[in-house]
Structures are given as structure tokens and as C-alpha cells.
Amino acid sequence: MSGLDKPIPMSSKRVTNLRGQAKVPGDKSISHRSLILGALSVGQTKIHGLLEGQDVIDTAKAMSSFGALVEKHENGYWTVDGFGVGGFAEPEKVIDCGNSGTGVRLIMGAMSTTNITATFTGDASLNRRPMARITEPLNLFGAKTYGRRHGKLPITVVGAASAVPITYQTPVASAQIKSSILFAGLNTAGETIVIEKEKTRDHTERMLQGFGAEVETETTSTGHMVRIKGYPELLPQEIKVPRDPSSAAFPVCAALITEGSDVLVPNIGLNPTRSGLFETLREMNANITFENESFQGGEPVADIRAKFSPNMIGIDVPPERAASMIDEYPILSVVASFAKGKTLMREVNELRVKESDRIDAMAKGLRSNGLSIEEGEDWWSVEGREIDGVKGGGLCETFLDHRIAMSFLILGMASKSSVKIDDSSPITTSFPIFESLMAELGANFQKSEL
Numbered sequence: 174m175s176g177l178d179k180p181i182p183m184s185s186k187r188v189t190n191l192r193g194q195a196k197v198p199g200d201k202s203i204s205h206r207s208l209i210l211g212a213l214s215v216g217q218t219k220i221h222g223l224l225e226g227q228d229v230i231d232t233a234k235a236m237s238s239f240g241a242l243v244e245k246h247e248n249g250y251w252t253v254d255g256f257g258v259g260g261f262a263e264p265e266k267v268i269d270c271g272n273s274g275t276g277v278r279l280i281m282g283a284m285s286t287t288n289i290t291a292t293f294t295g296d297a298s299l300n301r302r303p304m305a306r307i308t309e310p311l312n313l314f315g316a317k318t319y320g321r322r323h324g325k326l327p328i329t330v331v332g333a334a335s336a337v338p339i340t341y342q343t344p345v346a347s348a349q350i351k352s353s354i355l356f357a358g359l360n361t362a363g364e365t366i367v368i369e370k371e372k373t374r375d376h377t378e379r380m381l382q383g384f385g386a387e388v389e390t391e392t393t394s395t396g397h398m399v400r401i402k403g404y405p406e407l408l409p410q411e412i413k414v415p416r417d418p419s420s421a422a423f424p425v426c427a428a429l430i431t432e433g434s435d436v437l438v439p440n441i442g443l444n445p446t447r448s449g450l451f452e453t454l455r456e457m458n459a460n461i462t463f464e465n466e467s468f469q470g471g472e473p474v475a476d477i478r479a480k481f482s483p484n485m486i487g488i489d490v491p492p493e494r495a496a497s498m499i500d501e502y503p504i505l506s507v508v509a510s511f512a513k514g515k516t517l518m519r520e521v522n523e524l525r526v527k528e529s530d531r532i533d534a535m536a537k538g539l540r541s542n543g544l545s546i547e548e549g550e551d552w553w554s555v556e557g558r559e560i561d562g563v564k565g566g567g568l569c570e571t572f573l574d575h576r577i578a579m580s581f582l583i584l585g586m587a588s589k590s591s592v593k594i595d596d597s598s599p600i601t602t603s604f605p606i607f608e609s610l611m612a613e614l615g616a617n618f619q620k621s622e623l
């Protein structure tokens with residue numbers, strides 16, 4: 174059952190010759206952070222290319238609830254008139270973050286060192302996800318958090334009246350944990366330090382520096398260290414959000430497995446902490462090239478061209494690459510299904526606690542379509558059947574997870590028989606134009622009955 178409305182089953186039929194440009198939406202990670210940092214600045218931040226998926230809209234509503242003026246304008250750009258660091262007003266209502274783990278974790282961090290109280294909730298999927306990984310470090314600042322057992326939403330955060338800086342080593346590789354702590358550190362005297370064993374996506378550090386915060390990073394014997402000094406005066410910015418590499422993954426991968434395809438995906442953010450999928454696909458012999466490479470707002474961007482690749486091979490994906498492609502393992506497993514040999518994905522236990530247990534969800538769905546899958550607690554593998562070797566014909570449960578839904582629709586574009594998913598409605602949380610964009614390229618998705 175969808176957390177948005179009643180389920181919308183959909184089927185995907187085999188096609189050939191995908192062609193055209195796939196103008197995917199703006200980067201979700203940068204969109205969330207643009208709204209929050211705009212609210213924490215004094216003055217008006219202007220945002221072009223904001224992702225208008227439900228996850229980001231929920232963050233925009235949350236910033237309004239805390240006192241920022243957030244507006245969408247006729248020509249498509251957004252503005253945020255902020256209240257400055259420490260300026261959060263106490264919201265009158267519960268903050269509903271819908272399906273967004275990024276939104277709720279970053280917002281809790283940002284308000285936790287201000288002397289106000291706020292209660293957070295989400296949809297059925299988000300309310301099952303672990304939040305103790307965030308509340309534990311926030312409590313060290315002096316905040317108090319009250320939630321359900323095992324640290325699950327709904328959670329009430331009582332912000333610290335006099336926050337103290339912390340040094341914190343993250344227990345898992347998570348940009349959400351790191352970002353939540355850095356946002357909390359903004360309204361804390363002194364220097365807050367985050368140490369992570371593996372470097373995670375660094376949009377927060379880059380954007381904080383762009384807004385005027387004092388942020389330093391270095392690699393030490395204990396890991397990747399990020400320092401932030403408290404009480405900066407953040408200055409409003411004009412932001413051009415690059416297109417989302419996680420969304421680009423779907424048309425790119427569809428082109429690789431669909432006969433005769435040649436698809437261009439323009440202006441994609443290629444931050445090295447986010448581009449692990451494309452590096453992995455190239456190692457699998459995928460025909461992917463980067464064109465018109467440049468920098469935009471401190472982020473590397475390029476057009477990605479993807480062509481049908483009938484000779485891909487399975488590989489052992491380096492485990493140290495997991496942090497740079499954690500959201501892309503579901504669609505990678507689809508591509509692996511059409512490669513020759515086994516693709517092994519290790520040290521990916523974080524997939525167990527995403528919007529769904531993504532290892533379990535993909536394993537069940539791929540098996541229902543004739544694939545051989547092996548799995549453990551923090552690893553899984555797909556035995557590829559090569560191009561034209563995937564049976565298809567299965568019904569896949571999406572578990573309220575947008576990336577699971579999109580991945581199985583891509584599978585159906587190249588399998589022998591059509592693939593059906595039980596609910597396509599979660600896709601709107603991150604990629605609201607997915608269906609129409611893929612149809613323009615040549616996909617054949619149809620709403621159906623279970």
C-alpha cells in the first residue's frame with residue numbers, strides 16, 4: 174500500500190531503440206540543502222532547478238513552518254527568505270517529512286541546537302527507518318529527543334538551550350549523519366568535528382563553504398575529518414541545482430540494456446562522492462561517455478551519453494565504492510542481470526535500512542523474473558543472463574520504495590516478458606516526471622491491474 178494514496182500498479186514492456194535527451198530533475202541532495210541553508214541565511218536565496226518531488230516539497234514546507242518565507246515563482250525558480258543561524262521559530266504543528274530520510278535527519282540536526290521544540294513524523298515507510306543514528310549525536314550537543322522504541326518516528330526534539338560542541342565518529346558511512354551534525358554545529362560555540370571511516374557525499378561541506386561557513390576537511394589516520402566553526406553569518410546565494418545523478422541512473426541504465434539505444438542525459442552532477450555507479454558501469458564494459466564537462470556552483474557537471482552495450486560483464490564491485498553509489502545498487506543489479514557472469518556487491522548493509530530493505534526487495538523481485546540471486550547480511554550477487562536472456566514476467570513488490578519501483582520498470586524494458594510492479598506511486602517522491610520522460614525516450618509503461 175502506498176504511503177501517498179492507493180496503489181498504482183504498472184507494467185513495463187520490452188522496447189528497442191531508445192532515443193533522445195533525458196532531462197532529469199534537479200539533484201535531490203542539493204535541493205534539500207539549498208532550502209535549509211537558505212533558511213539559515215539572512216536575506217533571500219534564489220534557487221534555480223529545484224527538484225519539485227514530494228520529498229523536497231516537504232522540506233520546503235518544513236522551512237516555512239520554522240519561520241522562513243519559501244516561495245515558487247512563475248518562471249520556475251524558488252526563493253527562500255531566511256532567518257539566520259539560530260533563528261528557528263517553534264512550529265505550531267507536527268513537521269511531516271513524508272518519505273524523506275534526508276529531509277527529516279537534516280532538519281532535526283539544523284534545529285536541535287536552538288532552544289525550541291518540534292515533533293517530526295513521516296509516512297509508513299519513513300516511520301520504520303532508524304533515527305537513533307541521528308538522535309544519539311544530537312543528544313550529545315545537549316538536545317533531548319523522545320520517540321518510539323528503537324529511535325523511530327514520530328520523534329520530538331527539544332533543542333539545546335546552550336549547545337556544546339562535539340567530536341563524533343560516525344558508526345556507519347552516512348552523509349545524512351554527517352550533515353545533521355554539521356548543521357547542529359552551526360549554532361554551537363566553538364568547533365564541531367565529524368570523523369567518518371569512509372568519505373561520503375560532500376555536498377553539505379561544499380555548500381556550507383559557499384554560504385560563508387568556516388569548514389575544513391582533512392584525511393587522518395582515523396578517517397575523513399570535517400571541522401565546522403559555530404556562529405557563522407551565512408550569506409544568501411543564487412544556486413543553480415545540477416541534475417540528479419541518481420535520477421540519471423535510470424535512463425542511462427535503460428539505454429545500456431535496450432537494443433539500438435542512444436540516449437543523452439545533459440548537465441548531470443558528477444561529484445566524485447556520487448559518481449560510483451558510472452565508474453562501475455564502465456568497468457562492466459558499458460558504453461558511457463562524458464561530454465561538455467564543466468563546473469557549476471563548485472560541483473563538476475557533464476552530459477552523459479549512454480548507448481546499447483551488449484557485451485557487459487559481471488564484476489566484483491569494490492566495497493570502498495559503496496558510499497558513492499549506495500542509492501544506485503538496485504538499478505545496478507538490473508544492469509547486472511543482462512551482463513555475462515556474476516556481479517558481487519559487498520559491504521552494502523546500509524541498503525537494509527533505506528526506504529525498504531533494498532537487498533531483500535531486489536532479490537525477491539529479480540528471482541520472480543527468473544534471475545539467480547545470492548545474499549548475505551551485507552552483500553548480494555546477481556548471476557547475469559546476458560542480453561536477451563532475462564525471462565521477465567514477474568510481479569514485483571515495491572515496498573513503498575521509489576528506487577525499487579523504477580528499477581523493476583527498467584528491467585521490463587529489456588526482458589522477454591513484461592514486468593509488473595504493485596505500486597508506482599512512490600516514484601513521485603524523487604522523480605515526478607519519470608514516467609513521461611521515459612515514454613518520450615520510447616519506454617512502454619502502462620497502468621494495470623494486479
